[in-house]
Amino acid sequence: MGIFRxxxxxxxxxxxxxxxxxxxxxxxxxxxxxxxxSMPDDWVFYMDELMTHSTDGKASFRAGFNELKECGYIE
Incomplete structure (x- = not known):
């Protein structure tokens, strides 16, 4: 598979x-x-709203979000 720039x-x-x-x-x-x-610096995130931007279900999204919390990327 090639990469197209x-x-x-x-x-x-x-x-x-x-x-x-x-x-x-x-x-x-x-x-x-x-x-x-990718969002502007002043963007306010809401968990329920973030979940609407993908086909993953709530449990799947929460699992990924919790990984970020556990590794210190988000509070």
Whole structure:
């Protein structure tokens, strides 16, 4: 499978890769972290609202969210 590079003029996010490189986290937790970091700095997160942005159920989302809490990425 090849990688296709595109011009990054709009609708892109620049983020620190620490969480993405953390082997303690599942891909689910890494995705939640990336989604949260893609929001503006003043964004207020609500658990129920975050769950509506994916096809994962509540239990699945909570598992990924709890991983982030246990590893110190969110409070």
């Amino acid at each position: 595109v011009a990054k003029n709009s609708n892109y996010v620049v983020m620190n890769r620490t969480a993405l490189n953390d082997n303690r986290l599942s891909w689910k937790a890494k995705g939640i972290m990336a989604y949260m970091l």
